[in-house]
Amino acid sequence: MTTNPDEPRLRPIGVIRSELASRAGAPRQGSEGAPDAWLEIDAWAADGLDGVAVGDELIVITWLHQADRDTLRVHPRSDPANPLTGVFATRSPDRPNPLGLHPVTVRAIEAGRLRVGPIEAIDGTPIVDLEPALRTPPAR
């Protein structure tokens, strides 16, 4: 990738702490048996959590830091029997801007961290945003 100073930079707000250590062992979707995990939120961003409550349905947006950003076509689910498909028609982590969207439920809230799940992101994955689930139009 070229580096262009005009390209927007993400500032991670925290990190995933999960029992999932590597992509090889991780489920491909939260609904496929993924565990709960902690979202450790940096102190500077903690004020942004005001109003988040246990039971809320959120979308966690992560930066899939191990992804290959030069991939534009994949065999879905890494199965060579599936025809090559554009990454924008899939949830492949390998894509030009590897943003993970993870719908989760908030299980518990402690100082500086949230317990959420299920979530297939691996330990150490940077978190870039939390937003209310898309299902129902929330306050903006």
Added chain:
Amino acid sequence: MTTNPDEPRLRPIGVIRSELASRAGAPRQGSEGAPDAWLEIDAWAADGLDGVAVGDELIVITWLHQADRDTLRVHPRSDPANPLTGVFATRSPDRPNPLGLHPVTVRAIEAGRLRVGPIEAIDGTPIVDLEPALRTPPAR
């Protein structure tokens, strides 16, 4: 914002072309009367669209380039009568990493561009990703 070379950089894959010219005139949610718009996809990223079809439900991820990234609390819907709330409990465009999540339906596909809607993003908003809608677990 400090600039840290380790912060992930986004590489926009295209741009929104919409009749909505400014935040002031835009609906706050796609479901609140937003129009359809064109997604102009850069030539280098076009292979990523293989397999996207008319009628597909996608999430368009945008970079809300006019947002204030230092905001951590807002009055939801910009109404002072609503109590100050952390941005991670809202869809405020003002947030540390102003990523817009826009659920849309694909209306038409032409060379290098997709017609989608409804979408509340304004003309000129950078597009950073397209993913299948979250409702049903898609191929990965």
